[in-house]
Amino acid sequence: MKINIISLFPEIFESLQYGVVGKAISKKIISLNLVDLKEFSTNKYGSVDDTPYGGGEGMVISPEPLHSALKQTKGKSHVIYLTPQGELFDQKKSKKLSKIDEITLICGRYEGIDQRIIDNFVDEEISIGDYVLSGGEIAGCVLIDSISRNIQEVLGNKESLENDSLSDGKLKGHSYTRPENFLGAKVPDVLLSGNHAQIAEWRIANSLWTTKQKRPDLFKDLQLSEKEMILLREYEARIVKSGE
Numbered sequence: 001m002k003i004n005i006i007s008l009f010p011e012i013f014e015s016l017q018y019g020v021v022g023k024a025i026s027k028k029i030i031s032l033n034l035v036d037l038k039e040f041s042t043n044k045y046g047s048v049d050d051t052p053y054g055g056g057e058g059m060v061i062s063p064e065p066l067h068s069a070l071k072q073t074k075g076k077s078h079v080i081y082l083t084p085q086g087e088l089f090d091q092k093k094s095k096k097l098s099k100i101d102e103i104t105l106i107c108g109r110y111e112g113i114d115q116r117i118i119d120n121f122v123d124e125e126i127s128i129g130d131y132v133l134s135g136g137e138i139a140g141c142v143l144i145d146s147i148s149r150n151i152q153e154v155l156g157n158k159e160s161l162e163n164d165s166l167s168d169g170k171l172k173g174h175s176y177t178r179p180e181n182f183l184g185a186k187v188p189d190v191l192l193s194g195n196h197a198q199i200a201e202w203r204i205a206n207s208l209w210t211t212k213q214k215r216p217d218l219f220k221d222l223q224l225s226e227k228e229m230i231l232l233r234e235y236e237a238r239i240v241k242s243g244e
């Protein structure tokens with residue numbers, strides 16, 4: 001997948017050279033094409049923004065430099081504008097975007113970009129949550145990290161993707177590693193039992209329970225199988241008994 005990034009601060013994307021995304025870049029599964037918007041200024045001051053028509057606070061990114069930068073991607077890519085006014089990004093959207101060959105991200109700054117760019121050149125507007133960031137760059141990093149994980153070849157085995165929280169609408173359950181006893185707190189017995197069938201059932205129940213506790217909004221949309229309902233009920237009964 002090729003990802004074009006149009007930004008005033010392309011350096012922010014350097015953080016993507018680490019970890020899973022960094023590996024996907026070095027394996028050429030994804031390639032980032034950083035386009036510095038400042039290079040497309042049309043005036044002698046080198047600026048790419050201007051005061052808003054009608055007056056008001058802040059500055060708006062001008063349409064001409066953005067248009068020139070977009071022309072570089074030759075109209076064959078899916079253009080996303082990152083803005084708090086966009087549709088909320090989630091795992092479902094991430095999976096959908098991971099199937100596209102070429103994406104262009106426009107990162108806004110200041111009071112946004114000229115509406116005519118949105119109307120004529122943007123395929124969709126995306127927000128990563130209901131809070132305001134100073135620009136779209138960090139949101140762009142979030143999208144790229146999440147989309148990369150959803151590209152089949154990026155995570156070593158298919159299982160690790162299926163293990164991701166939210167990949168099936170559920171949260172990931174609890175994880176433990178050595179030591180068995182940490183400051184008096186023990187690892188659940190079942191995980192030490194070596195009984196793989198029981199461990200698998202515990203993990204299903206623990207994931208359902210975690211989702212129910214922490215995200216009742218997600219839990220209410222789950223279509224639980226008969227088996228899952230029984231496992232969750234037994235898990236909850238054990239908690240009540242142990243007095244947690």
Ligand code: 6GU
Pocket residue numbers: 081082083084108126127128129130131132133134135136139140
């Ligand atoms: Cl995509 N951009 C900005 N500037 N703020 C945001 C956002 C995006 N998503 C949430 N807040």
